Amino acid sequence: MKAFLGMGLLGSNFVKAMIKKGDQVQVWNRTSAKATVLEAIGAKAFPDPAAAVQQADIVHLALKDDDAVNEVLALAAPGLKPGATIIDHTTTAVAGAIQRTQEWKERGFTYLHAPVFMGPLNALESTGLMLVSGDQEVIGRLQPVLAAMTGKVINFGPATGRAAGMKLTGNLFLVGLTAGLADALSLSRSLDIPLDNLVTLFDSWNPGVAIQARLQRMAGGSYDQPSWELSMARKDTRLFMDAVATGGGRLAVIPAIAAEMDRWISKGHGNEDWTVIGSGQYKDKG
Template sequence: MIAFLGMGLLGSNFTRALLAKGNQVNVWNRTAARATALAADGAKPFENAADAVTGAEYVHIVVKDDAAVDAVLEQARAGFKPGTIIIDHTTTSTEGAIQRTKYWAEQGFAYLHAPVFMGPQNALESTGFMLVSGDQRLIQAVEVHLATMTGKLLNFGTEPGKAASMKLIGNNFLVAFTAGIADTLSLSRSLDVPFDDVISLFENWNPAGMVKGRIQRMASGSYSQPSWELNMARKDTGLFIKATEAAGMPQIIIPTIAKEMDKWIEKGHGADDWTIIGHDSIVNPKKK
């Protein structure tokens, strides 16, 4: 039997998918109505988290943050049986994942952090990506179970917090990527270019293939053989800003990037590759 704690968009669709595969699933949610709604799909709802996990081999949880994970698991622990495996899909801090792994081991239970790059539809269809790291014997023991829930299970090795770190890195990219799209669409509106034409551009010119090479170049710290000089990149950035300001269409991140470019140009790096703007944070970080 499986217990699932947290019936948000991901949790509810994970539950529906598990039920469709013939599993018995007990469910709990802080707002009880969300758990009760899953009864129509065959889940067994409970008002108390400890009752929901009683007898469960796997206890899955996906809630808001570190504090919520800790609070809900403490509520549920009275129902854990010997051998219960806790599988946490919540996006949390790396430190939190490490601390929970240690804490629950001391309590006699296995805890595995398994965050996901999956939307609600992915959870329902068992597609997308699930990340794990830590005790490889534990991962091997739950691999078949987790593989039924996702399109691809990514194992990042023996560090307990590595999966949490990789999830945060991925989400950081998604946030920056989305802000970049917003700025791009702001420019397209400023230039009276229909969004359909923007879509057509990216259907034919796909910059996704540049990501790996760009990361490698920026991580190397070598900028002396530019593919796009900083001076020229700054010139183009000025055109973006001029066009959007003239149209009254503010941008989110481009003005900040322009200021960082100016800083490096003032240092004498205008003829270097424009990726030098990330040097201090990537190659030469000033850690406390």
Template sequence: MIAFLGMGLLGSNFTKALLKKGQQVQVWNRTADKAKALEAEGAKAFDSIVDAVKGVKRIHITLSDDAVVDAVLAQAAPGFEPGAVILDHTTTSVEGAEKRTKEWAAKDITYVHVPVFMGPANALEGSGVMLVSGNQEVAAQILPWLETMTGKVINLGDRPGKAAGVKLLGNMFLITLTGGFSDMLATAKAMDLPGSVITDLFSEWNPGAAAPARLKRIMTADYDSPSWELQMARKDARLMMEEAAKGNKTLTVIPAIAKEMDKWLEKGNQNKDWSIIASENL
């Protein structure tokens, strides 16, 4: 028997996938109708969260943030079986994940933070990536469960909060990428070019393939052998903002980066590799 708390898009599709694999799943959601809807798929919905977790050793949760996770677990606690395992797929803070791991262990409950790089479609089809970290004996215990739910499980070692940190870094990349695409689309429109020119460009030139090498170069901190001088990168940023302004478009990402470039130009780094703007964070 499995309990699943949180029937949003991710949680409901995880539940459907578990049911299709023959698992018995008890579900609960703060908005009861979302849990009740899963009964048509074979789940057993509960109005009481305490009843939903009674007699269950394996409990999954997909919620919104640290505060909600803490509140829901506190609400469910009277129903927890000694030795129960809580698998939390919520994106949370590092501190929150580490705190919950320690506090629940003191109550004979195993809490494991297992954040995901998975959308609802991934949850339904068992693809995407799960992250796990913390006690490695526990990780070995839960790995067979996780492997049936996703395409790949990445074990990040014995620090309980590491998975939470890596999840945030991954999401940071996705947010930055989307912000960059937004700036590209705005500038393309300002220059009277269709957005399709960007997809056409990427069909011939794949900048993503160079991302690992770019990060490695940044981390080597070799600014005296520039592949793109800071002054030239700043000139290009100026052109981008000027083109956008001509079309009455406001950019999100490029102005912030240009401001950081200006700070380093004022220090006399015009002929350095432009990746010097990241040097304070190494």
């Protein structure tokens, strides 16, 4: 028997996939209608978390944040089967994941934080990525359960909370990517470039293929053989900002990047590779 607490878009589709594979699933959601609607496909909805987790060997969570996880688990605790396993797919703080892992172990339960890079369709189709870290015996035992839910499980080793950190890092990149695209759209509009031209550009030019090499260069500490000098990148950044200002638009992230470039240029790095601006995350604490 499985239980799933949190019937948002991700949780409800996880449940649909589980039921399709023959699992018995008990569900709960703060807005009860989101849980009861799943009874039509075979789930059993309950009015409170403690009732929903009774007799469940594995309890899955997909909630909003650390506070929600702590609150719902506190409500569920009286109904937990002795020795039950809690698998939390919520995006949380690293400290929260570490604390819950230890706390629930002391109470006689297994808690594994397993955040995902998956949308609702991925959850329904059991595709995407699931991240884990911590006790390797626990992860090995749960591997078949996790693998059935997703296309790939990435194990980041024995450090408890590392999966939470990797999820946050990935989400930060997605936020930055989307903000960068927003700025690219603003520049395009300011220059009267139609959207289909932008689509054509990215059909032929995929900057994503450079990520791994760029990351290694940024963290490598050697910037004296530039492929694009910082001063030249800053010149182009000025052109971006001037064009958008002339066109009456606004930029979300480029002005902050320009300020960071200026900081590094003022320290004498203008003739180095522009990736030097990322070295401060490792080398420069000033």
